[in-house]
Amino acid sequence: MKLPDRLTASENEDSTNNKRFGSDSKLKTQNSKLGLQGSPIVGITTTIPVEIVFAAGYIPSDLNNLFITAEENTMNRALQAAEMEGYPRTVCGWIKGIYGLVAGNHLIKRLIAVTEGDCSQTHALMETLEERGIDVIPFSYPFSREPQLIKYQLAALADRFGIDLAAAEAEKKRLDEVRRLVREIDRLTYEENLVGGYDNHLFQVSCSDFEGNPESFAQKAEKFIAESRGAGRRQAGPRLAYIGVPPIITNLFHIVQELKGNIFFNEVQRQFAMPYLAKDLTEQYLLYTYPYHIRHRIADIQEQIARRQIDGIIHYCQSFCFRQIEDILFRRHLKLPLLTIEGENPGPMDARTKMRLETFVTMLKTTVRS
Ligand code: SF4
DSSP: OOOOOOOOOOOOOOOOOOOTTSOHHHHHHHHHHTTOTTOOEEEESSOOOHHHHHHTTOEEEEHHHHHHTSOHHHHHHHHHHHHHHTOOTTSOHHHHHHHHHHHTOTTOOEEEEEEETTOTHHHHHHHHHHHTTOEEEEEEOOTTOOHHHHHHHHHHHHHHTTOOHHHHHHHHHHHHHHHHHHHHHHHHHHTTOOSOHHHHHHHHHGGGTGGGOHHHHHHHHHHHHHHHHHSOOOOOOOEEEEESSOOSBTTHHHHHHHTTOEEEEEHHHHHHTOTTOOSSHHHHHHHOOTTSOHHHHHHHHHHHHHHTTOOEEEEEEETTOGGGGGHHHHHHHOOSOEEEEEEOSSBSOOHHHHHHHHHHHHHHHHHSOO
């Protein structure tokens, strides 16, 4: 797919390579793949209106994706660095990982942090990173979900990047073409069983930053779609939904597959992919369920589990995350067998969780259609 040209980067950055955690070299590789050596990278701590970043000529880099795809050694050193700095043990692994990654990486000098609608721990993350000289740009999703307030936030962010919203709306049209491809990957997952839960997760979660280059990401998605259509249908087995934040457990999807379960719905990852193809940015970030009241997520999950004929739900909770409390409401409102699992630090699944997952999938195999 050839996408229309976008604005070129407007600012050069000092690209001093600090090898402290080994992650700069990965960023450099990403940067050189884009053909924009020396262009500015904007770190993001979660899904933000990425259209504004691209329209202003910057390169977004989702720090969660960067952290979880780093080598194990790099991830552990980032966590240790945060704890050595004074981050308590009882802080979320994602927050500590992002802190350690950014604090030890001279390529990321600017980041957008979501201060309302994501995570309370982000506030202290922002404050401690600012102390390290990082330019932190706040963005909020107003909890009231009022269109005029969302529009105001979008305009304020655009203003901070020196563009107007019209430029970002034009970028949305370009990105919608890529989102259409990812929507097709999702459809091939649950309608045709041609795509596995891990690939579904990966393509959707990558829509937070389109790997820094929407055009090459679109080509990758097109190739993947063609290959998936050519491959046979995947194994039959219980139809599962994965809800909650993306897992810090690195082999969760592979274990589910080994157990012959099929994840046909990745809830939050699908939200990151903005599947609605809304008419404008205000509507798009209004329909995005994750930052607002839990009832919007529950309504979306109910609709999708019916459409995708889901048999059972895996609710992933991150240790020390306030969202663990929401498990109460999911259990109350989602009328399907639900297994809650928890992860703390990046790495493979522990034996106890694996055993619980195995029992859950086996139970579903004996009680539902296969
Ligand atoms: S998992 Fe929870 S605590 Fe951790 S960054 Fe996400 S919202 Fe915050």
